Amino acid sequence: MKPSNAVEWLDQRVPFLDAIQAARDRRVPDYATAFHRYLGGMAVILLGIEGLTGLLLTVYYVPDGAGNPAPAFTSISQIQDTVPLGWLVRGMHYWGAGALLMVLLFHMIAVLWTGGYRAPREVNWTIGVVLLLLVVAFALTGSLLPWNVNAYLARTTEIQIASGESVFPAAVSKQIKFLLQSGAVIGPATLLRFYVAHVILLPAVTGGLLYLHLKLVRRHGPAEPS
Amino acid sequence: VKDVPDELPDEAHDAFPDQWWPYPVMTVGALITLGLMAFAGQSLVTPGQPASPGISGAGNPDWYFIFLHELLKLGPPAITSILLPVGGVATLLVWPLLDSMVGPRLARRLGWRSWPTPRHNPITGALWVAGFAVLVALTLWGLAGPGICLPWFYQGPVCG
Numbered sequence: 001m002k003p004s005n006a007v008e009w010l011d012q013r014v015p016f017l018d019a020i021q022a023a024r025d026r027r028v029p030d031y032a033t034a035f036h037r038y039l040g041g042m043a044v045i046l047l048g049i050e051g052l053t054g055l056l057l058t059v060y061y062v063p064d065g066a067g068n069p070a071p072a073f074t075s076i077s078q079i080q081d082t083v084p085l086g087w088l089v090r091g092m093h094y095w096g097a098g099a100l101l102m103v104l105l106f107h108m109i110a111v112l113w114t115g116g117y118r119a120p121r122e123v124n125w126t127i128g129v130v131l132l133l134l135v136v137a138f139a140l141t142g143s144l145l146p147w148n149v150n151a152y153l154a155r156t157t158e159i160q161i162a163s164g165e166s167v168f169p170a171a172v173s174k175q176i177k178f179l180l181q182s183g184a185v186i187g188p189a190t191l192l193r194f195y196v197a198h199v200i201l202l203p204a205v206t207g208g209l210l211y212l213h214l215k216l217v218r219r220h221g222p223a224e225p226s
Numbered sequence: 227v228k229d230v231p232d233e234l235p236d237e238a239h240d241a242f243p244d245q246w247w248p249y250p251v252m253t254v255g256a257l258i259t260l261g262l263m264a265f266a267g268q269s270l271v272t273p274g275q276p277a278s279p280g281i282s283g284a285g286n287p288d289w290y291f292i293f294l295h296e297l298l299k300l301g302p303p304a305i306t307s308i309l310l311p312v313g314g315v316a317t318l319l320v321w322p323l324l325d326s327m328v329g330p331r332l333a334r335r336l337g338w339r340s341w342p343t344p345r346h347n348p349i350t351g352a353l354w355v356a357g358f359a360v361l362v363a364l365t366l367w368g369l370a371g372p373g374i375c376l377p378w379f380y381q382g383p384v385c386g
């Protein structure tokens with residue numbers, strides 16, 4: 001099929017036709033069609049859905065935890081009850097996060113079980129584990145954003161665990177806690193900190209590592225079955 | 227940087243369309259499934275009561291952290307909140323190095339010809355199955371609620 005003039009014009013400036021042709025001409029081993037080999041791709045799809053629904057949620061969400069009820073809480077209630085299809089977007093974002101974690105766990109177990117981490121894929125395995133941890137961080141930061149009682153209390157316990165409250169000296173634990181929640185207790189500053197991590201910091205780091213992960217997956221090809 | 231591996235086995239096929247078509251199907255499947263879950267699970271995601279800084283009590287953790295909350299009940303905090311979680315994550319991160327360095331030596335000692343992948347390795351296979359089984363058991367225990375109590379050597383019986 002001959003590309004149109006517009007496509008040719010674009011390809012001369014931003015070459016992409018050769019890459020598409022190379023992807024189409026690529027040959028892969030038959031064992032690459034096994035079901036568990038698609039779990040990584042499924043995770044990328046879910047990550048995309050999370051990104052898209054998350055972007056839509058930012059249109060109405062207000063990351064402000066001051067007052068009672070705080071705008072963060074009322075904006076979530078508004079998304080859920082008033083905004084057209086808000087319940088759908090929020091629900092897909094919520095359930096998608098759980099599904100993403102589940103799929104990533106199965107992906108990791110499948111790679112581990114079949115030895116897909118072995119040479120030359122060691123570094124890519126480590127990148128994959130870091131990506132899993134980043135998705136956990138996404139879930140942790142995102143689950144505080146509704147700013148309701150349960151999210152508040154559960155995150156309080158988790159920050160206590162992370163700060164080593166009953167293990168490290170009080171000064172050390174206090175510093176870790178301050179770093180995580182920006183104050184003596186979880187408050188509006190914590191919400192803002194978690195929001196920035198959830199929508200800027202974590203997506204940037206995850207995007208970069210995911211690109212590297214996929215590039216290495218393509219470079220090494222599917223691992224031979226053990 | 228090349229984008230294809232050097233060697234391909236004899237049994238190979240074109241990536242297009244065989245490796246391409248599952249992705250649009252999976253995308254549509256995921257969108258429909260999540261849409262149905264959002265519809266059916268609306269009552270589970272209602273915001274509830276607003277938070278106010280300083281409130282105290284115990285919140286229900288999200289499912290992926292239930293094991294961590296349960297683990298805390300089973301031993302001294304230094305072990306359950308720091309050593310085990312950090313050790314578990316560190317083991318995962320460096321697992322390929324451990325497997326390639328320690329594994330072959332152990333195989334020689336055991337008189338094995340090679341060090342198989344966990345799927346065919348009774349040592350690493352059992353280790354990982356036991357590890358994940360503990361995580362699942364702790365999660366299920368937490369989900370079952372405080373009604374299920376077990377005798378425990380550290381500070382007496384513990385409840386989920």
